[in-house]
Amino acid sequence: MSDGELRTFPHWVICEHCDSVYRRIALQAGQAARCPRCLAPLYRASRLDAQRWLALTIAAGIVFLIANLCPLVRISLQGLHNEATLWQSAAALAQGPVALIALPAALSIIVVPFLQIVLLGWVLAFACRRRRAPGFAPALRLLGLLRPWSMVEVCLLGILVAIIKLSGFLEVAPGPGIWAMAVLMVLITLIANRDVHWLWEMVDDVAAGAAA
Amino acid sequence: MISPRAAQLKVMACPACGLVVEDGQPEAARCPRCSARLTRRRPNSVARAWALLIAGMIFYIPANLLPVMHTSLLGRASDSTILQGVVEFWLAGSYGIALVIFVASVAVPCSKFLILGLLLVTTQRRSTWAMRERARLYRLVEVVGYWSMLDVLVVAIVAALVKFQSLSDIEPRTGILFFGLVVILTMLAAMQFDPRLIWDSEPT
Numbered sequence: 238m239s240d241g242e243l244r245t246f247p248h249w250v251i252c253e254h255c256d257s258v259y260r261r262i263a264l265q266a267g268q269a270a271r272c273p274r275c276l277a278p279l280y281r282a283s284r285l286d287a288q289r290w291l292a293l294t295i296a297a298g299i300v301f302l303i304a305n306l307c308p309l310v311r312i313s314l315q316g317l318h319n320e321a322t323l324w325q326s327a328a329a330l331a332q333g334p335v336a337l338i339a340l341p342a343a344l345s346i347i348v349v350p351f352l353q354i355v356l357l358g359w360v361l362a363f364a365c366r367r368r369r370a371p372g373f374a375p376a377l378r379l380l381g382l383l384r385p386w387s388m389v390e391v392c393l394l395g396i397l398v399a400i401i402k403l404s405g406f407l408e409v410a411p412g413p414g415i416w417a418m419a420v421l422m423v424l425i426t427l428i429a430n431r432d433v434h435w436l437w438e439m440v441d442d443v444a445a446g447a448a449a
Numbered sequence: 450m451i452s453p454r455a456a457q458l459k460v461m462a463c464p465a466c467g468l469v470v471e472d473g474q475p476e477a478a479r480c481p482r483c484s485a486r487l488t489r490r491r492p493n494s495v496a497r498a499w500a501l502l503i504a505g506m507i508f509y510i511p512a513n514l515l516p517v518m519h520t521s522l523l524g525r526a527s528d529s530t531i532l533q534g535v536v537e538f539w540l541a542g543s544y545g546i547a548l549v550i551f552v553a554s555v556a557v558p559c560s561k562f563l564i565l566g567l568l569l570v571t572t573q574r575r576s577t578w579a580m581r582e583r584a585r586l587y588r589l590v591e592v593v594g595y596w597s598m599l600d601v602l603v604v605a606i607v608a609a610l611v612k613f614q615s616l617s618d619i620e621p622r623t624g625i626l627f628f629g630l631v632v633i634l635t636m637l638a639a640m641q642f643d644p645r646l647i648w649d650s651e652p653t
Binding site for chain 2: 242243244245246247249250251253254255256257258259273274275276277309310314315317319320321322325327328329330332333334337338339341342346374377378381385386388391394395398399401402403406407434437
């Protein structure tokens with residue numbers, strides 16, 4: 238270690254919500270540690286190893302493609318038909334004075350989930366081969382920033398509300414995209430809603446093992 | 450046993466990767482693991498959260514007064530606001546959907562205003578009242594906040610679907626822009642607020 242480098246305490250953990258300091262203890266798969274002061278979750282032991290996590294990420298990538306290419310809903314009115322995909326939905330907001338809102342809409346239902354899948358896939362593909370991916374630190378930081386803006390589940394509820402809203406005066410049928418969105422919602426929750434800090438520890442262990 | 454807090458042990462957590470680092474350097478240091486800038490608390494947390502929250506409250510007024518959607522259906526044209534949409538569902542007998550939209554677009558934003566306002570006021574007064582419950586309220590705001598985006602996405606999907614030129618057409622209107630901004634501003638306000646401040650007034 239060079240001079241002036243800060244001392245680190247990898248066997249400690251600090252609660253993000255109240256700044257209490259604890260010694261890390263090993264957890265069984267699926268267990269979670271909770272801060273006794275503020276009751277916020279501290280960290281949890283993952284049920285997934287890197288391989289399974291990567292497999293789910295690839296599955297999410299495939300489902301994401303289907304959800305983007307296939308129409309979500311089909312409607313018909315007096316012999317006329319129409320259907321809409323995710324992209325068309327975001328683009329439908331880009332008209333007139335409200336055009337600005339199309340940007341966050343497209344971000345939250347298309348761009349952010351896409352980035353989450355790509356970044357996780359990149360980092361995990363290397364982690365499976367026991368290596369730290371190039372750009373590991375910025376990728377993990379970006380994943381942390383993106384998490385609150387990923388709105389696949391809100392979008393799915395939005396599609397359902399839209400179907401009910403229109404079914405009063407139109408014939409409405411769900412398209413294949415809606416099923417893909419439902420699966421994507423489950424997969425994104427599994428892969429991207431988890432503690433990304435855990436990846437740091439996993440890769441740190443790998444690096445320590447390689448150095449030894 | 451009461452666990453020590455980071456300042457008492459002269460350590461701090463990296464805001465990006467969570468690594469526990471010694472808190473020695475007075476000037477901005479960087480995390481040895483992920484090279485993010487190390488800060489003890491989110492900088493200017495209270496002032497920034499107030500600014501974003503107040504902007505969100507102001508935009509909530511046009512979001513409710515202006516129409517969010519323009520519907521022209523077989524020659525009949527009408528504009529509707531968010532609340533009119535809720536009432537429409539309610540009168541049509543779809544109580545469940547009316548409730549879902551009411552919760553997402555009225556109950557959630559309003560309780561966010563109240564909770565964040567309460568958290569900011571009590572933090573500024575260094576109150577020690579109900580700290581655990583306030584911490585829990587903050588986590589609730591973080592979890593529930595983004596569901597308000599529902600209305601924006603419903604308008605997007607409906608407007609993308611109903612495009613039959615002269616026969617029927619649905620277009621977004623200005624209200625939805627303000628409503629979307631309210632959701633984004635309140636989410637940013639919640640992210641700016643630092644929940645560790647709640648516990649900083651704890652007597653040691």
